[in-house]
Amino acid sequence: xxxxxxxxxxxxxxxxxxxxxxxxxxxxxxxxxxxxxxxxxxxxxxxxxxxxxxxxxxxxxxxxxxxxxxxxxxxxxxxxxxxxxxxxxxxxxxxxxxxxxxxxxxxxxxxxxxxxxxxxxxxxxxxxxxxxxxxxxxxxxxxxxxxxxxxxxxxxxxxxxxxxxxxxxxxxxxxxxxxxxxxxxxxxxxxxxxxxxxxxxxxxxxxxxxxxxxxxxxxxxxxxxxxxxxxxxxxxxxxxxxxxxxxxxxxxxxxxxxxxxxxxxxxxxxxxxxxxxxxxxxxxxxxxxxxxxxxxxxxxxxxxxxxxxxxxxxxxxx
Amino acid sequence: xxxxxxxxxxxxxxxxxxxxxxxxxxxxxxxxxxxxxxxxxxxxxxxxxxxxxxxxxxxxxxxxxxxxxxxxxxxxxxxxxxxxxxxxxxxxxxxxxxxxxxxxxxxxxxxxxxxxxxxxxxxxxxxxxxxxxxxxxxxxxxxxxxxxxxxxxxxxxxxxxxxxxxxxxxxxxxxxxxxxxxxxxxxxxxxxxxxxxxxxxxxxxxxxxxxxxxxxxxx
Numbered sequence: 001x002x003x004x005x006x007x008x009x010x011x012x013x014x015x016x017x018x019x020x021x022x023x024x025x026x027x028x029x030x031x032x033x034x035x036x037x038x039x040x041x042x043x044x045x046x047x048x049x050x051x052x053x054x055x056x057x058x059x060x061x062x063x064x065x066x067x068x069x070x071x072x073x074x075x076x077x078x079x080x081x082x083x084x085x086x087x088x089x090x091x092x093x094x095x096x097x098x099x100x101x102x103x104x105x106x107x108x109x110x111x112x113x114x115x116x117x118x119x120x121x122x123x124x125x126x127x128x129x130x131x132x133x134x135x136x137x138x139x140x141x142x143x144x145x146x147x148x149x150x151x152x153x154x155x156x157x158x159x160x161x162x163x164x165x166x167x168x169x170x171x172x173x174x175x176x177x178x179x180x181x182x183x184x185x186x187x188x189x190x191x192x193x194x195x196x197x198x199x200x201x202x203x204x205x206x207x208x209x210x211x212x213x214x215x216x217x218x219x220x221x222x223x224x225x226x227x228x229x230x231x232x233x234x235x236x237x238x239x240x241x242x243x244x245x246x247x248x249x250x251x252x253x254x255x256x257x258x259x260x261x262x263x264x265x266x267x268x269x270x271x272x273x274x275x276x277x278x279x280x281x282x283x284x285x286x287x288x289x290x291x292x293x294x295x296x297x298x299x300x301x302x303x304x305x306x307x308x309x310x311x312x313x314x315x316x317x318x
Numbered sequence: 319x320x321x322x323x324x325x326x327x328x329x330x331x332x333x334x335x336x337x338x339x340x341x342x343x344x345x346x347x348x349x350x351x352x353x354x355x356x357x358x359x360x361x362x363x364x365x366x367x368x369x370x371x372x373x374x375x376x377x378x379x380x381x382x383x384x385x386x387x388x389x390x391x392x393x394x395x396x397x398x399x400x401x402x403x404x405x406x407x408x409x410x411x412x413x414x415x416x417x418x419x420x421x422x423x424x425x426x427x428x429x430x431x432x433x434x435x436x437x438x439x440x441x442x443x444x445x446x447x448x449x450x451x452x453x454x455x456x457x458x459x460x461x462x463x464x465x466x467x468x469x470x471x472x473x474x475x476x477x478x479x480x481x482x483x484x485x486x487x488x489x490x491x492x493x494x495x496x497x498x499x500x501x502x503x504x505x506x507x508x509x510x511x512x513x514x515x516x517x518x519x520x521x522x523x524x525x526x527x528x529x530x531x532x533x534x535x536x537x
Contacts, residue, residue, distance in 0.1 A: 022429060025420075027411045215407050217369065219468065220397035221424035 025216070025229045026209060036201045036234075040241025041248065043194040044296045047187055048249025048289040054183035055285040061176030068165045068172075069142045072150075074104075074135040077159040087157050088133055094153045095137045100145035104137045132159075194296065195303050202234065202307040213312070223312040231305040238300030242293035249289050253281050319345040319476070319507055320366065325375030327361055335361050337531040339375070343509070345475070348502040349535075350518055351511040353528035359511040362528065363478050366509065368396050380475070397425075400469030400506075404481035406461040408453040414464050415440065415449040421472040436471060443467045443497065459490040463497070470501060477501060479510040483517060491517055 074091050078084060088106045095104035107115070112131065139145045147164055154160040206213065209230075216226050281289075320343040327336040335358045343349060351359050364370040365377065368384060377384040379395060387395065400421075408417045415436060416423075422432040440446055443463040453461055462482055469477055479498065483491035495510070495517060502508045509526070512518065518525060524537035 022423065023412050023416055025409070025412075025423075211407070212409060215409060215420075216424060218367065218401050218407070219421040219424060220393065220472070222393055225424050225426075 024233070026205075026212065026233050028233070036198070036237050037241040037244070039197050039201075040194065040238055040296060040300060041244040043190055043197070044242045044245025044292055045248045045252070046245075047190050047292045047296065048246055049252060050183050050186045050190065051288050051292060052249060052253050052281050052285050054180050054187075055281060055288055057176055057179045057183070059282070059285075061172060064172055065169050068169055070139050072137045072139065072147060072165065073163040074137060074154060075132050075161050075163060076135070076157065077132045077161075078130040079159040082158050084133060087160065088135060091135055091154060091157050091160050094157070095135065095150060098145060098150045098153075100140050100142075101150075102138045102140045104135055107134045107136060191299065194299060198234065198238075198300050198303040199307050202230065202304040203311065205230065205233075206308060206311045223309060226312060227305045227308040230308045231301045234304035235297055235301035238297035239293070241300075242296040245296070246289055246293040249292075250281075250286055253285070319343055319380065321376075321378040322365075323376045323378075325365070325372045325377060327358075327365060327370065328373045334373070335531055336365075336372075336528075336533075339533050341526065341533055341535055343507065345507055346502070346505055348499065348508045348523045349510070350521075350523055350525045351509055351528065352513055352518060352525055355513065357528040358531060359513075359528055360480055362533070363401070363480050363509070363511055366476070366478055367399055367401055368392055397421075397472060398475045400472065400474035400477045402462070402465050402469045402477070402479040402482045404484035406453070406465045406485075408461060408464055408468070410453050413450050413452060414445055414456065414460075417453065417464055418467045418471055420468060425472075432471075436467075439467050439471055440464075458486045459494075462486055462490075462494060466494070466497060466501075470506065474506065476507045476509070479508070481511055481513070483512060483514060488516065492520060495521060 074095065076084065076087050076091060079087075092104045092106065095101055112134065116131075137150075147162065151162045154162055213226060216229075320341075322339045322341050325336065325339040326334050328334045339362070351362065353359055361370065365372060366379075368379075371385070380398065382391075382395070384392070384395070408414075409420070412420070418440060419429070419432055419436045422436070423429075437446070437449070440449055443466060445460060445463055445467070448456060448460060448464075453464070456464065462485070466479075466482070469479075477498070482498075483494055486494065491514065498508050498510055499521070522537070524535055526533050526535050
């Protein structure tokens, strides 16, 4: 029994060591890791916030444009010798006769009073004033409605004009487009800054690991292998930094949405909500920010690989 | 195996360090490369390692003109050449085992494929008990034996050694050269650069002497 145990232990000693996790050829501490992770986290955060802002603006602009586009307004000015109520009824009838119009209704005197309150104050008796009346015309399919036909028909109603909000929509679309373009430009600059930072970090790492690179060359490692070793290290750093920055950006939007609800007065919140959709990114916005993380990580890895390959082609004797 | 014809080497626009080198080295031979400090021994070894291109002349290795080879072929040829340095050049963060296994690891081989070979080689060079030690904990002689093991683990046809005994005592120097001689008996072509005359006199191998940028072969 004892002999068998001895044989076993002798065999154990003679056996080659069990496979272990191979030490990384490029030591982790030799890469300026913490600084680079922080820098990538900041860049990802900025990218995420910019992207989220662009998503918010675009979503709001589309919603706005769509809402405004589903309505046109007929304005009837008071005219000498004309009966306002009769003109309103005629205008409504003409509007409802146009194919694609789902409904047309006049805004009551009380509602008109509410609309004017911010400018004229409350408690005003509009019956004493001759003010234009508004008819809201709701469109089923804005593209299918021939608004020029309605405009022509309304010429028979004295004092009636058609307001299609086209100028507003145009301005809104231009503004939203400018903001989106600015966001894309900012994103491009952030990407460029990230690339430059990674290039400098990689060059520094290569310089401090020159001995390792030389040894790898001497023992027959290809440039692709050496670049892969450095790329792997930078990919990990890129992911770590990207994840921190991406989570930070999502958290930022949640905090802003919460702060808007609790710090801003209810009336203002409603207006902000109307403009920016209550700062809610939605699933697509969050997915967009999440997509920034692998993009930044891949960008870091690819940039470092290209920098290493360039460095090696300059220094390798082959 | 190695054929130099009128090879010259200069760095940048500087003077020619090696001039009109014309020699031939047969497979399985052992040559000492000697000459005073600064005579160009290391530069010649770098030419042989294909990490430098000659400024002029023709270098043929393994029957092929080196200048006509593309990057991949050069890399493939380099893998048939092992090198040992005076300053060992082991990677301090890798264990002795990992350092020796490195040439196989860069070829993409899994550890399971080379574990027993590396272990056997480390036993052969007397480092069986030091496999898990990091280089800073090894003595000079142990480091050099590890460096030799790393150079031969890929079974190179040519083994170059640049002053491999420069950092060890005379007794260990003799033992190291005997180790090279053993490898030579197994068929490896060896070129060992040294300027230690007692060492040269202890072995009866041909000498390539570099002087004034030119080489002469004796013996």
